[in-house]
Amino acid sequence: xxxxxxxVASELRLQIAEGALLPGAKLKEEALSEExxxxxxxxxxxxxxLASERLVVRQPNRGVFxxxxxxxxxxxxxxxRRAIEVSAVRGGGSIESIAAVRAAVEEGKRAAxxxxxxxxxxxxxxFHGALVAMAGSERLNVIMSQVLAEMRxxxxxxxxxxxxxxxxxxxxxxxxxxxxxxxxxxxxxxxLSYLARSEEHQTAVHAx
Amino acid sequence: xxxxxxxVASELRLQIAEGALLPGAKLKEEALSEExxxxxxxxxxxxxxLASERLVVRQPNRGVFxxxxxxxxxxxxxxxRRAIEVSAVRGGGSIESIAAVRAAVEEGKRAAxxxxxxxxxxxxxxFHGALVAMAGSERLNVIMSQVLAEMRxxxxxxxxxxxxxxxxxxxxxxxxxxxxxxxxxxxxxxxLSYLARSEEHQTAVHAx
DNA sequence: GATTGTTGAATTGTTGAACATTTTCGCCGG
DNA sequence: CCGGCGAAAATGTTCAACAATTCAACAATC
Numbered sequence: 001x002x003x004x005x006x007x008v009a010s011e012l013r014l015q016i017a018e019g020a021l022l023p024g025a026k027l028k029e030e031a032l033s034e035e036x037x038x039x040x041x042x043x044x045x046x047x048x049x050l051a052s053e054r055l056v057v058r059q060p061n062r063g064v065f066x067x068x069x070x071x072x073x074x075x076x077x078x079x080x081r082r083a084i085e086v087s088a089v090r091g092g093g094s095i096e097s098i099a100a101v102r103a104a105v106e107e108g109k110r111a112a113x114x115x116x117x118x119x120x121x122x123x124x125x126x127f128h129g130a131l132v133a134m135a136g137s138e139r140l141n142v143i144m145s146q147v148l149a150e151m152r153x154x155x156x157x158x159x160x161x162x163x164x165x166x167x168x169x170x171x172x173x174x175x176x177x178x179x180x181x182x183x184x185x186x187x188x189x190x191x192l193s194y195l196a197r198s199e200e201h202q203t204a205v206h207a208x
Numbered sequence: 209x210x211x212x213x214x215x216v217a218s219e220l221r222l223q224i225a226e227g228a229l230l231p232g233a234k235l236k237e238e239a240l241s242e243e244x245x246x247x248x249x250x251x252x253x254x255x256x257x258l259a260s261e262r263l264v265v266r267q268p269n270r271g272v273f274x275x276x277x278x279x280x281x282x283x284x285x286x287x288x289r290r291a292i293e294v295s296a297v298r299g300g301g302s303i304e305s306i307a308a309v310r311a312a313v314e315e316g317k318r319a320a321x322x323x324x325x326x327x328x329x330x331x332x333x334x335f336h337g338a339l340v341a342m343a344g345s346e347r348l349n350v351i352m353s354q355v356l357a358e359m360r361x362x363x364x365x366x367x368x369x370x371x372x373x374x375x376x377x378x379x380x381x382x383x384x385x386x387x388x389x390x391x392x393x394x395x396x397x398x399x400l401s402y403l404a405r406s407e408e409h410q411t412a413v414h415a416x
Numbered sequence: 417g418a419t420t421g422t423t424g425a426a427t428t429g430t431t432g433a434a435c436a437t438t439t440t441c442g443c444c445g446g
Numbered sequence: 447c448c449g450g451c452g453a454a455a456a457t458g459t460t461c462a463a464c465a466a467t468t469c470a471a472c473a474a475t476c
Contacts, residue, residue: 001256001259001266001268002268002457002458002459003268003458004458004459005458005459028427028428029427029428030426030427030428038459038460039459039460039461040428040460040461041249041459041460041461042458042459042460044253044428044429045252045253045256048209048253048256048257048260049256049260051209052256052257052260054347058209060209060210060211060428060429060467061427061428061429061466061467061468062427062428062467062468062469063427063428063468076345076346076347076348077347079343079344079345079347079348080292080345080347080348080351082295083291083292083295083296083343083348084288084291084292084295086295087290087291087292087294087295088291135287135291136287137284137287137288138284139262139284139285139287139288139355140284140287140288140291143288143351147347210428210429210430211429212429212430213429213430236456236457237456237457238455238456238457246430246431247430247431247432248431248432248457249430249431249432250429250430250431252457252458268438268457268458269437269438269439269456269457269458270438270439270440270456270457271439271456271457
């Protein structure tokens with residue numbers, strides 16, 4: 001992807017992740033074109049990239065909108081997560097890749113101690129990314145990073161009730177311990193349990 | 209994606225799948241623009257779509273090329289297949305979704321009887337697509353369809369040695385029988401065995 | 417009053433041309 | 447043989463225009 005279009009896509013990605021652009025918001029080509037000092041065509045190329053990541057949806061002749069996830073999408077996303085995360089965990093990983101998982105757990109602990117709610121969410125994403133990275137597949141990593149980006153779309157609401165990451169922190173530690181002990185099946189079992197609870201939680205938050 | 213750009217992308221997708229555009233071939237914007245009677249910008253939008261599907265790769269300032277898979281890519285793709293196909297099979301499916309799997313098996317048998325090698329490959333793709341569809345996840349279906357499209361990139365060479373689909377046909381039937389019997393774990397086990405053999409085969413063909 | 421056309425402005429879709437930037441490649445001198 | 451020079455070619459980006467579509471406001475009809 002060309003340099004300028006990539007920059008524009010990154011900028012928009014950032015604004016979506018930060019919540020500056022809320023789900024459902026319309027992205028007008030001309031407005032963005034002026035605001036960012038690039039041509040409409042370049043904005044369009046950026047749109048194409050974001051659309052491929054499902055961060056925006058393109059409605060023909062109507063425009064592009066920041067993706068907004070329905071309750072059914074939540075379930076859909078968790079099906080994907082179960083498939084790739086559990087598969088990666090079952091396959092186990094190298095010493096280094098497990099160390100990366102451990103590092104993400106510790107990162108979460110530090111954030112918890114510092115009361116950094118933002119950092120906790122970030123560490124949790126790193127943890128699950130590290131799980132998938134154990135499989136050593138570039139494609140799987142890309143898929144997972146897109147899934148995590150999609151999840152940020154509804155984390156804004158979910159993270160309101162603080163302290164809900166606390167439980168997950170312990171889960172993550174347990175999963176990591178099982179991996180370090182070489183008991184991949186136990187790790188997978190714990191991960192499945194975590195994912196079930198997480199999905200339930202997210203669904204509950206968004207049903208209201 | 210706009211209408212014209214979509215049409216162009218489909219056209220290129222077809223030519224790649226048929227082997228009219230071989231891996232590594234360069235796609236020149238101006239040439240395609242003239243040939244298809246669309247503007248360069250539109251061709252670029254089509255490129256963006258194909259790049260997101262990994263059918264072409266974009267090398268900045270150098271152009272776009274039909275993707276060409278290395279041996280390491282083969283392994284990578286099979287990691288993804290193991291993750292999503294096995295997960296879907298383990299989760300089982302509805303009566304109708306299993307019927308779709310059965311339909312793909314029968315489609316393969318008909319093609320075999322007719323000596324239609326092309327149809328055999330197509331039926332095999334349908335079979336594995338139907339397996340993933342059991343999970344009922346739109347995202348998983350999209351991922352699988354892209355993986356299958358990628359695999360067509362090196363099927364051209366592999367399908368040369370005829371009769372190699374014959375064995376797979378029996379495998380598919382056995383997997384389907386296990387699903388129909390409700391024994392998802394057995395189906396998953398057989399699928400894993402199939403995937404291992406298939407990967408070995410593809411690797412062998414491409415090592416030469 | 418509610419549904420249905422109609423009109424016109426706003427937005428997206430697509431084109432074509434122009435220019436900047438980068439790569440490619442032949443060529444020439446050493 | 448080769449390292450650099452420069453022209454040609456291809457991509458990256460912008461700009462301006464027009465076509466096609468959507469959308470909202472308003473008129474018309476029942």
